[in-house]
Amino acid sequence: MLAEAWSALVANRLRSILTMLGMIIGVAAVILMLAIGSGVQVYIEKQISSLGSNLLIISSGAARTGGGFAQGIGTAPTLTLDDAEAIARLPTVVAAAPQSGFGAQVTAGPTNWLTQVSTSTPSWFQVQDWYPDEGRAFTEMEDRQAARVAVIGRTVADELFGANDPLGQQIRVRGVTFTVIGILPKRGQGIGGSNRDDTIVLPLNSAQRLVQGGGAFRRSVRTISVSVATPEAMAPTEEAISQLLRRRHQLAPAAPDDFSITNITAVGETFAETTGAISLLLGAIGGISLVVGGIGIMNIMLVSVTERTREIGIRMAIGASRGAIRLQFLLEALMLSLAGCLIGVMLGTGLAVIAGKFLPFVTVITPASVIISFAISAGIGIFFGWWPANRAAKLSPIEALRS
Amino acid sequence: MTSGGGKRVLELNGIVKDYASEAGTFRALDGVDVAVDQGEFLSIMGPSGSGKSTLMNIIGCLDSATEGAYRFDGVDISAYDEKALAKLRNDSIGFVFQQFNLLPRLSSRANVALPLVYSGVSLKDRNARADELLALVGLEGKELSRPSQLSGGQQQRVAVARALANNPRLLLADEPTGALDTKTGAEVLALFRDLNAARGVTAVIVTHDPGVAAATNRVVRIQDGRITYDGPPTEQALAGVGHAYDPA
Ligand SMILES: Nc1ncnc2c1ncn2[C@@H]1O[C@H](COP(=O)(O)OP(=O)(O)OP(=O)(O)O)[C@@H](O)[C@H]1O
Ligand SMILES: [Mg+2]
Numbered sequence: 001m002l003a004e005a006w007s008a009l010v011a012n013r014l015r016s017i018l019t020m021l022g023m024i025i026g027v028a029a030v031i032l033m034l035a036i037g038s039g040v041q042v043y044i045e046k047q048i049s050s051l052g053s054n055l056l057i058i059s060s061g062a063a064r065t066g067g068g069f070a071q072g073i074g075t076a077p078t079l080t081l082d083d084a085e086a087i088a089r090l091p092t093v094v095a096a097a098p099q100s101g102f103g104a105q106v107t108a109g110p111t112n113w114l115t116q117v118s119t120s121t122p123s124w125f126q127v128q129d130w131y132p133d134e135g136r137a138f139t140e141m142e143d144r145q146a147a148r149v150a151v152i153g154r155t156v157a158d159e160l161f162g163a164n165d166p167l168g169q170q171i172r173v174r175g176v177t178f179t180v181i182g183i184l185p186k187r188g189q190g191i192g193g194s195n196r197d198d199t200i201v202l203p204l205n206s207a208q209r210l211v212q213g214g215g216a217f218r219r220s221v222r223t224i225s226v227s228v229a230t231p232e233a234m235a236p237t238e239e240a241i242s243q244l245l246r247r248r249h250q251l252a253p254a255a256p257d258d259f260s261i262t263n264i265t266a267v268g269e270t271f272a273e274t275t276g277a278i279s280l281l282l283g284a285i286g287g288i289s290l291v292v293g294g295i296g297i298m299n300i301m302l303v304s305v306t307e308r309t310r311e312i313g314i315r316m317a318i319g320a321s322r323g324a325i326r327l328q329f330l331l332e333a334l335m336l337s338l339a340g341c342l343i344g345v346m347l348g349t350g351l352a353v354i355a356g357k358f359l360p361f362v363t364v365i366t367p368a369s370v371i372i373s374f375a376i377s378a379g380i381g382i383f384f385g386w387w388p389a390n391r392a393a394k395l396s397p398i399e400a401l402r403s
Numbered sequence: 404m405t406s407g408g409g410k411r412v413l414e415l416n417g418i419v420k421d422y423a424s425e426a427g428t429f430r431a432l433d434g435v436d437v438a439v440d441q442g443e444f445l446s447i448m449g450p451s452g453s454g455k456s457t458l459m460n461i462i463g464c465l466d467s468a469t470e471g472a473y474r475f476d477g478v479d480i481s482a483y484d485e486k487a488l489a490k491l492r493n494d495s496i497g498f499v500f501q502q503f504n505l506l507p508r509l510s511s512r513a514n515v516a517l518p519l520v521y522s523g524v525s526l527k528d529r530n531a532r533a534d535e536l537l538a539l540v541g542l543e544g545k546e547l548s549r550p551s552q553l554s555g556g557q558q559q560r561v562a563v564a565r566a567l568a569n570n571p572r573l574l575l576a577d578e579p580t581g582a583l584d585t586k587t588g589a590e591v592l593a594l595f596r597d598l599n600a601a602r603g604v605t606a607v608i609v610t611h612d613p614g615v616a617a618a619t620n621r622v623v624r625i626q627d628g629r630i631t632y633d634g635p636p637t638e639q640a641l642a643g644v645g646h647a648y649d650p651a
Contacts, residue, residue, distance in 0.1 A: 004520075005509060008508070011508050035597050122512060163599065207461070214557070285442075310504075311506055313504075314505075314506060315505045315506075315517070315521075316465075316492075317465055317491065317492065317500075317504070318492065318493065318517055318518040318521070318566075318568075319489055319492045319493020319494070319518050319521045319522065319569075320493075320497070320521045321485065321486045321489035321490070321521070322485055322486070322489070324521055387592045388438065396466075396491075397466075398460050398465045398466040401500075401504070402464065
């Protein structure tokens with residue numbers, strides 16, 4: 001029975017392939033979109049965990065419309081080290097890292113490299129959940145004493161020292177010499193597409209005291225990163241910090257905040273929701289294509305039934321029941337849609353692999369998406385094959401033979 | 404009257420077939436009574452349009468009568484549903500058509516095996532049985548040929564082999580030699596005679612050819628939907644003159 005359905009399709013090879021085109025495109029689109037969708041999902045999850053979980057970032061300056069990161073260049077810092085210490089004392093706060101930063105040309109011997117310098121306290125490592133895997137982080141003591149020590153990112157290490165071991169080597173930042181004491185493990189790209197490994201971390205005090213322009217306003221910081229104990233505590237902590245800072249900054253009740261608080265997890269979620277919506281939309285297009293493909297199958301099966309009326313008559317004359325005829329045409333429709341699905345899965349997989357090379361993340365083809373595609377295709381084959389198959393089965397043997 | 408005297412295979416009583424058209428209803432069969440016993444070799448003759456094919460299609464359960472009773476193997480089949488009729492066609496009736504009606508995409512073997520597909524025989528047994536039947540009709544070595552690669556006579560032999568696939572109680576043939584030249588027609592006819600004589604297959608064939616009818620044991624003549632003669636193949640019966648049928 002299956003072999004018969006197959007041979008009928010092979011006999012009309014070109015037509016079968018053209019019929020399957022709709023299914024092929026539909027399934028390929030669905031597979032591709034699901035691959036991109038789950039790729040984005042994995043990517044976002046990695047991003048969020050790479051930023052440190054349960055992270056709040058407090059920035060100087062009022063919140064910009066639309067939320068997001070509002071740390072504008074040229075914003076007068078309103079946050080201070082004392083703010084950070086006060087926040088760190090809140091019960092639900094695990095750590096609070098005050099942070100400033102500047103871009104600088106960094107030299108090591110003859111080589112130099114333009115990178116982003118972050119200046120912070122040792123809490124930074126805890127808040128970011130990012131500790132050196134070679135060497136060590138700087139200590140409270142080193143920060144207080146403005147020690148000339150630096151922790152560098154992987155990219156900086158590679159660019160300045162190549163194959164040599166950077167630990168214990170000297171680097172110069174704006175004319176001040178620091179000793180490399182630690183190297184941060186690779187983290188990859190940030191949400192904005194920036195290279196997170198292209199960075200240097202200096203103790204806040206060292207930078208403010210030693211480096212020219214390292215801290216225009218003493219004890220002021222650009223941002224404070226706060227690590228919160230639990231996800232549930234995020235919202236109350238945000239509120240508590242807001243009230244604390246308004247009190248500390250002596251803002252009148254009507255005055256707007258002179259700081260803004262960003263919930264990184266929420267930003268990631270928004271991003272995930274947006275990409276989710278986009279891939280849903282594309283998936284819907286794939287779905288429509290599947291339905292159109294199904295209608296194509298129905299059309300071709302109807303033509304096939306008309307063309308093969310005589311064959312149906314012969315089969316009935318030698319003892320095929322209506323059920324057997326219906327089954328035959330249903331199997332052909334099913335086989336068309338499943339073969340289309342198989343080709344579509346292969347095409348979609350190929351496209352997903354190619355897309356993965358151009359997108360900032362890896363596309364992920366889940367077994368579930370393949371199974372779903374096959375299930376939908378089988379459903380479409382049966383649904384759209386049913387009517388033509390029934391038409392074939394309803395023919396009377398003698399009328400079918402006379403055609 | 405009947406020859407043979409074996410078990411009764413089929414019995415038609417008062418069969419009427421009306422065709423409805425814009426011009427009103429047309430009565431193609433008008434009260435046909437006929438009975439066939441096991442082992443008989445019967446020919447149906449009559450002018451074109453007299454209702455021979457209509458009768459054969461009713462006997463073969465491809466079409467149903469407007470009125471009248473039809474008993475197959477003593478069982479009234481008028482109450483049979485589509486599925487039961489399909490099973491009857493599959494198990495008990497083998498049909499050979501003037502236009503062969505083979506499936507062009509399939510090999511001889513697959514064509515012959517097709518009725519066995521619907522009776523649920525395994526592929527291996529189907530092929531073995533098909534090859535056996537092809538040998539019986541003298542087509543050894545043509546198992547894999549498609550109908551288009553065979554002569555008309557060979558195609559009709561494949562059709563006969565297919566009709567025999569399930570060892571039917573009754574073999575029906577509507578002008579089986581009509582599309583063949585005299586020589587191949589005679590070969591196919593000889594095949595029917597062999598099957599009847601050597602294997603006791605009950606056969607009913609429609610023919611225009613008195614030579615063909617002469618080879619059978621019994622002739623039924625039809626004119627305008629009525630039986631005008633039912634008896635041995637005498638010269639006058641074959642010529643179709645005289646002998647108004649007297650059922651008494
Ligand atoms: N489907 C149909 N609709 C209307 N009339 C029909 C139909 N089939 C047959 N007839 C009419 O019934 C009559 C008997 O037809 P049938 O085919 O049985 O003749 P036949 O004896 O087999 O003739 P032939 O020797 O030419 O094959 C004819 O007059 C034909 O026109
Ligand atoms: Mg006829």
